[in-house]
Amino acid sequence: MNNLAIKNLCTYIDAAPSPYHAIDASCAMLDSAKxxxxDEHNSWKLEPNTLYYIARKPAGLIAFRTGSEPGSGFLLAGAHNDVPALKIRLxxxxxxxxxxxLAVEVYGGPILATWLDRPLAVAGIVMLKTDQGITERLFxxxxxxxIIPNLAIHLNRDVNKGFEYLPHQTLLPLVAETEKDGDxxxxRYLARELECKETDILASDLMLYDADRAFIFGPDDEFLSSPRIDNLEGCHAILEALCTAHAxxxxxxxVLFNAEEIGSRTREGADSLFLRDILERI
Incomplete structure (x- = not known):
């Protein structure tokens, strides 16, 4: 196993707890490759044998290297950057x-039982009101x-017999001890971490994610365990191949599409005009 390549994959996955962070990490990879x-809104003058990319908000990306012979066609590979998750209802x-x-909504097709009794962190985007207008912040x-705690087994004797976890009853993450009303x-947590007023938070798209990091194990480091490996390993493999390939x-x-878990019908999903429009311009 190429340990450097796998370590780079682990670093990429750890840096991408949400689709928005996945695009940020992907842009960093492409920037490192020069x-x-x-910008989709500007005219382009493309040079032969040159690497370019376009990031479409909120979480789509197309990167390409021009060829040496016009009209010779495309070599194309794609993946999706979204993963099953529990989204927070702010x-x-x-x-x-x-x-x-926390009140949550299930996004995509997670294995619900795997979300219990493990440390959960929060990631996504937050829309803030500032003196310069509305700004978008990664968080x-x-x-x-x-954490989403399981009941002790003597309170749920059927837990090992195919127990059904109902998202709006049994998948409610525990976050604080409180008796207070209000926000x-x-x-409150976002306002503190982002150093803003609570009233400045206009909207958000936040999701819980498994806080455990990707790791390599086995007597010869032959195994990799990681959350979000489907399909971030595909995203990383495609970008790594593109960045290191010769013209x-x-x-x-x-191409990295968003929203595959929910039907791909967003403006940067596989069922959108994103790829078609960019290929026409190339």
Whole structure:
């Protein structure tokens, strides 16, 4: 196993707890490879055998290397950067027996039982009101801030017999001890971490993620264990291949789509015009 390549993959996955962070990490990879960033809204003048990329908000990316012979076609590879998750409902506060819990919505197709009894962190984007207008901020708590506790087995004897976890009843992350009314813990926490007023937080797209980091194990380091490996390993492999490849006569294209877990019908999803429009311009 190429340990350097696998360590780079682990670093990429750890840096990408949300689709927005995945695009940020992907742009960093491309910048390191001296790729030129393009703006969809501007006209382009492309040079042969040159690496370019376009990031479409909120979380899509297309990178390409022009070829040496016009009209020679495309070599294309794609992946998706979103993963199954529990998304936080910022507007809803839940207090049960002096404990504050988060209201969540299931995103995609997670294995629900794997979310219990493990450290959960929070990541995503937050829209803030500033003196310059509305700005978008990436957010990653890094450290665990929540947990979804299982009941003790003597309170749930069927837990090992195929117990069904109902998201709005049994998947409510525990975050704080409180009896207070008012804004939710998430709003207060975001305001503190982002150094802003609670009233400046206009909207957010936040998700819980497994705070455990990717790691290599086995007597010969032959195994890799990581959260979000589907499909971030695909994203990293495609970008790594593009960044290290030599120019050929065809145009080489790497595309990272968002929203595969929910049908791909966002403006940067596989069912959008994103790829078609960029290929036409190339």
């Amino acid at each position: 790729a030129i960033r393009l 507007e809803k506060k839940m207090i049960q027996r002096g404990m504050e819990r 990653n708590s890094v450290k665990p801030v929540a 939710s813990w998430v709003t 050929v006569k065809q145009k080489q294209v790497a």
